[in-house]
Amino acid sequence: MTIRELIPVLDARVLCGDDKLDQEVKTACGSDLMSDVLAFVKDKTVLITGLxxxxxxxxxxxLDIHCVVFARGKVPSEEILEEARELGIVVLATEHTTYTACGLMYVAGIRGTNERSGAHA
Amino acid sequence: MSLLTNTYDVHKGEFETAGDASASIKRKLKQLGVDSAVLRRVAVASYEAELNLIIHSLGGQLTMEMNPEHIVLISKDVGPGIADIDKAMQEGFSTASEEARVLGFGAGMGLPNMRRNADGFAIESQPGIGTTIQMEFRLK
Known part of the structure; x- marks a missing residue:
């Protein structure tokens, strides 16, 4: 699946990165705890967060996360979007809660990872 | 002998600039053509170390050295030191402040995550003196 195909799944709108929507999505992670994100994320991951x-x-x-989805209608500040633009990260926003957004992506075939990242995963 | 050495001062409590040092390290290594999987492990470990300096230490330095075989990250602080390293290495054990937790950190994953991402990991700490962490990443 590509980020572009993910947009209707999440009823999302694109806040930045319009020109980068054809990148592949392999896996996803839903968390407000960046400490956990740092311990679990792998390649070509979408991060769903309310933070x-x-x-x-x-x-x-x-982590080379190429797409961040802000859940439950949260919209990040312009400063955060500017940072995302500089880093080339696609930012989406959805009205769904983190739980629902994760569920919709799972049903669409995007699996999470239970494996730890790292050299000794 | 190191081909490249970069040292960054990291100050206690400076959450605003958290990640600046690690982002700089990552960008430099990317320019040098380091493999993306290795680069991600270095970046995660570096970011965890940098956050720990900000959250827990009285201040310190993060150093990245590169030679043809390895990347080495060294985090060295001036205190307060860790009383029980075994406990600090346990996932979920944390003494982080509320301020750190509100920002999404301080879940007690940092040290174990550094060890997991590095090919070599050593930690030394003395209460009242400080903590030094050395991590090594094989390039080949």
Missing amino acids: TNVHVMRTAEM
Whole structure:
């Protein structure tokens, strides 16, 4: 699945990264806890979160997360979107809660990862 | 001998700039053509170390060294030191402040995540003196 195909699944709108929607989505992670995101995320991951601070983008940068979905109608500040643009991260927003957004993606075939990331996963 | 050494000062409580050092390290290594999977492990470990310096230490330095075989990350702080390292290495054990938790950190995953991402991991700490963590990542 591509990020573009994910948009109708989540009833999402694109906040930035219009030109990067054809990237593949392999897996997803739903969390407001960046500590956990840092421990579990793998390649080509979509992050679904309700946390709207700049550390979300920093965490995404470290992990090569290419798409962040802000759930339950939260809209990040322009500062955060500017950071996302600089980093080339696609940002989507959905009215669905994190739980529902994760469920919709799961039904659409996107699986999560239970494996830890890292050298000794 | 190191081909490249970069050292960054990391200050206690400076959440605003958290990640600056790690982002700089990641960008430099990317320019040098480091494999993306290795690069991600270095970036995660570096970010965890940087966050720990901000959340827990009285201040310190993050150093990245690169030679043809390895990338080495060293986190060295000036205290307060860790009383029980075994406990600190347990997932979920955390002494992080409310401020850190509100930002999405301080879940007690940092040290174990650093160890998991690095090919080599060593930690030394002395209460009242400080903590040094050395991590090694094989390039080949």
